[in-house]
Amino acid sequence: MAGQLVKEWAGIQQFPAATQEKLVDLLAKLKNQNVDKLTILVMGKGGVGKSSTINSIIGEPVVTVSAFQSETPRPVMVSRSRAGFTMNIIDTPGLVEGGYVNDQVLDSIKSFLGRFLMMKTIDVLLYVDRLDAYRVDDLDKQVVKAITDSFGKEIWHKAMVVLTHAQLSPPDALTYEEFFSKRSESLLKCVRQGARISKKDVQNFAIPVALVENSGRCNKNEHDEKILPTGTPWIPNVVHAITNIALNGKGGILFDKKLIEGPNANDRGKLFIPLILAFQYFFVIRPIQKQIRYDVARETKPSWA
Amino acid sequence: MGKGGVGKSSTVNSIIGERVVTVSAFQSETPRPVMVSRSRSGFTLNIIDTPGLVEGGYVSDQVLETIKRFLLNKTIDVLLYVDRLDAYRVDNMDKQVVKAITDSFGKKIWHKAVVVLTHAQLSPPDALSYEEFFSKRSESLLKCVRQGARISKKDLQNFAIPVALVENSGRCNKNEHDEKILPSGTPWIPNLVHTITDVALNGKEGILVDQKLIEGPNANERGKLYIPLILAVQASFRYFFVIKPIQKWIKDDIARETKPSWD
Numbered sequence: 001m002a003g004q005l006v007k008e009w010a011g012i013q014q015f016p017a018a019t020q021e022k023l024v025d026l027l028a029k030l031k032n033q034n035v036d037k038l039t040i041l042v043m044g045k046g047g048v049g050k051s052s053t054i055n056s057i058i059g060e061p062v063v064t065v066s067a068f069q070s071e072t073p074r075p076v077m078v079s080r081s082r083a084g085f086t087m088n089i090i091d092t093p094g095l096v097e098g099g100y101v102n103d104q105v106l107d108s109i110k111s112f113l114g115r116f117l118m119m120k121t122i123d124v125l126l127y128v129d130r131l132d133a134y135r136v137d138d139l140d141k142q143v144v145k146a147i148t149d150s151f152g153k154e155i156w157h158k159a160m161v162v163l164t165h166a167q168l169s170p171p172d173a174l175t176y177e178e179f180f181s182k183r184s185e186s187l188l189k190c191v192r193q194g195a196r197i198s199k200k201d202v203q204n205f206a207i208p209v210a211l212v213e214n215s216g217r218c219n220k221n222e223h224d225e226k227i228l229p230t231g232t233p234w235i236p237n238v239v240h241a242i243t244n245i246a247l248n249g250k251g252g253i254l255f256d257k258k259l260i261e262g263p264n265a266n267d268r269g270k271l272f273i274p275l276i277l278a279f280q281y282f283f284v285i286r287p288i289q290k291q292i293r294y295d296v297a298r299e300t301k302p303s304w305a
Numbered sequence: 306m307g308k309g310g311v312g313k314s315s316t317v318n319s320i321i322g323e324r325v326v327t328v329s330a331f332q333s334e335t336p337r338p339v340m341v342s343r344s345r346s347g348f349t350l351n352i353i354d355t356p357g358l359v360e361g362g363y364v365s366d367q368v369l370e371t372i373k374r375f376l377l378n379k380t381i382d383v384l385l386y387v388d389r390l391d392a393y394r395v396d397n398m399d400k401q402v403v404k405a406i407t408d409s410f411g412k413k414i415w416h417k418a419v420v421v422l423t424h425a426q427l428s429p430p431d432a433l434s435y436e437e438f439f440s441k442r443s444e445s446l447l448k449c450v451r452q453g454a455r456i457s458k459k460d461l462q463n464f465a466i467p468v469a470l471v472e473n474s475g476r477c478n479k480n481e482h483d484e485k486i487l488p489s490g491t492p493w494i495p496n497l498v499h500t501i502t503d504v505a506l507n508g509k510e511g512i513l514v515d516q517k518l519i520e521g522p523n524a525n526e527r528g529k530l531y532i533p534l535i536l537a538v539q540a541s542f543r544y545f546f547v548i549k550p551i552q553k554w555i556k557d558d559i560a561r562e563t564k565p566s567w568d
Contacts, residue, residue, distance in 0.1 A: 046394050046396075047392070047393035047394040067393055067429075067430040067433060067438065067441070068393065068394075068395075068441055068442070068445055069394070070394070094394075096362075097396060097397070098396040098397030098398050098400075098401075099359075099362040099363055099396075099397060099398040099401070100362055132391070132424075133310070134310035134330055134331065135309050135310040135331075135332070135333070135357075136331075137309075137360065137361040137362070138360075138361030138362060139361050139362040142361075142362070165391075167428075169426075169474060169476050170330075171330040171474065172474060172475040172476075174330060179330065182330070182331055183331070186331055215428060215430065215431060216431040217428050217431075
């Protein structure tokens with residue numbers, strides 16, 4: 001990446017000691033498996049907490065966030081290193097705008113990845129949505145479908161669902177665990193439909209779900225770590241899930257020219273053109289020519305000649 | 306009315322004080338409009354719950370039609386336009402919802418409207434106080450309503466749409482009198498009913514949903530009377546400016562015709 005200055009992952013210092021330890025352990029685990037770099041792509045609808053989640057993981061406000069409007073007009077890559085390990089996280093604009101999937105945004109993401117990741121891989125996809133959303137509808141399916149069409153179904157081997165606003169008070173009559181369970185299942189079902197993952201293929205695509213609470217008001221444990229309502233420190237938890245995906249044995253999504261142009265390009269079927277022309281010549285034109293010559297040969301002299 | 310999953314049914318249950326309409330955290334339990342009526346000391350409250358107006362990315366005309374048919378011959382005294390306080394984007398979809406309501410019931414409905422923001426017991430985003438967040442969120446949504454309803458800048462004072470906060474969860478904080486309160490300390494149920502009362506007594510008329518309103522200015526009926534008129538105009542135009550001149554030319558040609566050489 002020419003001109004890309006990779007900064008030291010200074011943000012890790014501002015995490016409480018207990019969190020830092022866990023993160024350092026996870027990085028060591030990756031290095032043990034000869035993984036010294038991870039490229040993480042973060043996508044989802046607008047306003048769900050993609051940028052906030054990135055700021056939380058990096059440990060500094062690297063990308064701008066506003067409560068009322070999108071502050072991510074184009075994709076941006078944030079890179080941080082520590083002890084020989086480099087993490088690249090790519091923030092993207094929301095894929096949905098006013099009721100439909102925005103193809104322009106999708107194209108800008110693909111061309112960004114083409115510029116900065118040519119011949120490199122996406123190792124993990126974070127598909128972000130809110131925990132405290134109460135409907136999953138066709139629009140969500142369209143988002144998943146658009147991601148699948150752009151990057152191929154294999155991306156779901158390297159994906160995890162991230163649910164933000166995790167510090168939620170569940171609706172009446174449901175415990176937090178029940179609500180989380182139903183919400184996850186609902187969204188995972190939508191992902192399977194949008195990505196066309198068949199029932200028998202489901203075990204092959206075990207997409208983990210991680211909870212995230214980006215607010216400064218996130219509750220903390222006795223070690224000052226930000227925790228979920230279940231008590232789990234969520235930052236190491238998310239990084240752990242990311243690590244597991246990186247080491248799950250499935251290949252990352254290689255970004256080559258073919259992927260960018262995609263199966264939906266006008267090239268598809270181009271090879272058939274000469275074939276079809278040949279077919280038309282031999283099976284349509286020649287017989288007709290033959291038939292015409294035959295008619296001409298059989299012509300009797302006209303009565304008026 | 307409002308989009309799906311914002312808390313319309315929950316709000317109705319809170320006001321009535323009983324679970325009159327079914328609510329689920331994960332799907333719509335309101336397949337069609339339903340009216341709940343309660344009386345007390347000679348006063349009758351009719352609240353009409355409706356299905357969400359948005360389905361998978363677009364406004365559902367089908368839902369709108371069922372609502373209009375349900376409301377036939379009723380007068381709407383107050384419209385509660387419901388959305389979540391804790392939503393972080395207002396987009397074209399919201400404008401489409403407002404536009405659909407405006408097209409169906411007329412712009413005047415916004416004289417009788419209250420914006421209701423649910424999930425009021427929210428922890429605001431970092432760096433914003435609750436009041437700042439509420440203020441910006443309301444302004445954002447009201448701006449969207451004005452755009453969707455085509456309320457011009459000079460007409461603004463005429464359409465002062467109040468905003469009320471609502472927290473339907475059983476975990477809503479309570480004051481020393483055991484009343485459910487907002488983070489600001491205000492008991493929200495009397496506050497909402499007070500706002501509804503103000504709108505009812507604001508001097509503007511309720512919206513009578515009659516046959517004409519339902520068929521609306523968007524109906525195929527519009528301009529039907531003009532069809533015979535337009536046909537007549539076209540016919541006369543063709544007769545006087547096209548047919549008659551052509552007939553005249555034909556007659557002229559015939560008159561000037563010389564005898565053929567082969568005769």
